[in-house]
Amino acid sequence: MIIDLPDTSASRIGREILTARSRVGVPTGLVFTMIAVARGCDDDEVFAAVIDAGREHPSRIILVSDGDDGPTRLDAVLRLAEEVPGEIIQLVFHGELTEHHASVLLPLLLPDSPVVVWWPGGSPETPGDDPIGRLALRRITDSHAAEFPIAALVERAQHLSPGDTDLTWTRLTRWRALLAAAVEQHPAPIRRAIVRATPGNAAGVLLAAWLDDRLGVEVRLEDEAGEYGIMGVELQTDAGDIRLTRTDGTMAAFSAPGVPRRIVALPRRDLNALITEELRRLDEDAAYHAAMAALGARWDAGVTKESL
Known part of the structure; x- marks a missing residue:
């Protein structure tokens, strides 16, 4: 009707x-x-x-x-x-x-x-x-929709209130799940992390901030040409490197010490899927707030400004 x-x-x-x-x-x-x-x-x-x-x-x-x-x-x-x-x-x-x-x-x-x-x-x-x-x-x-996504995301971090979230975080759900599982399965101490993303990609900046908060090690953000936003993540350990690298818009290559290289699903999701996922929980997301706090600290320290 x-x-x-x-x-x-x-x-x-x-x-x-x-x-x-x-x-x-x-x-x-x-x-x-x-x-x-x-x-x-x-x-x-x-x-x-x-x-x-x-x-x-x-x-x-x-x-x-x-x-x-x-x-x-x-x-x-x-x-x-x-x-x-x-x-x-x-x-x-x-x-x-x-x-x-x-x-x-x-x-x-x-x-x-x-x-x-x-x-x-x-x-x-x-x-x-x-x-x-x-x-x-x-x-x-959704900082992704702004003219300058990284600046918009940093602005969100600087004015964060209880109940706020951004779809940039939702775009990272699969990345965070795969990286968390990799760290759990390969518990060698992580010495450094590198996030590679296309220039101006807000999701890459936020992923680096999340790794910074969770791992407590140096996390470097590097620009890399490509079409898929975040192009890869490297976690450097004494036993060898854990790598997650995009191969296209739906898959990524995963490798770790003592584990053969394999292909894992890492699809880019549309707006419908993002907003549907975000509405599944109405409680506070502590991990998001911690990552945004880390982003604000990295910005104040000048770590992410070169990515604008």
Whole structure:
């Protein structure tokens, strides 16, 4: 069911949802409210990602975008039932209303349920102090979408608040799992680590910071030409080197002391998979916060600045 509500209000949107629920039998057991603030990004890509996320986590999803500078008004499109998991509310703010997103959103939040805010494109300097960000338990940014990803990620580290996370961290999930397993299986002391990534790659900078925090050794970040962001990681031990090197966008070569070289799965994941994974946990991610603290320290020490 699709309901168009041009020049509407939050109270009318609420009434229309209640009426539509009674007609089409939309489930009321929604997990949370997710607000996606679409600024400077592909609206269709964001819409597809939240639909995928909603299939795993039925929720109320509110897509926020700004229209023109003309007369002040709020346009809405409601989607319920059929192919939509839960409820989707698309809001377009016009005129002076673009300065008052939070006051319109507040009455549309599900009562007694967590709120998640996602900025798939541009995001505020301090998400925790943003009017929309203050509505949420979790705030998800994506430095990868910024004009200067490393600078954006460092800015996130410098203004980190409880509940913040960035999809740059989610992109590292498989890398972190493979490296953690390798260290556990080959427990020789690690003397130094090297992360090789394409110039300007924020994920490489954050992976180096995570290794710095977890290993407590020198971690060098080196630029390497390529098409896949992080191109490889080398952990140097007295027994030999542990290496994880990309061979293409889906696989990597793994080698370790006394172990034959083998190919392991290391796929690059799309936005749908990233946001779905991030929504599987709403509690604090201590490892992320520790890695971001290490990133801030490395930046202050001048270790990562040459990678901008």
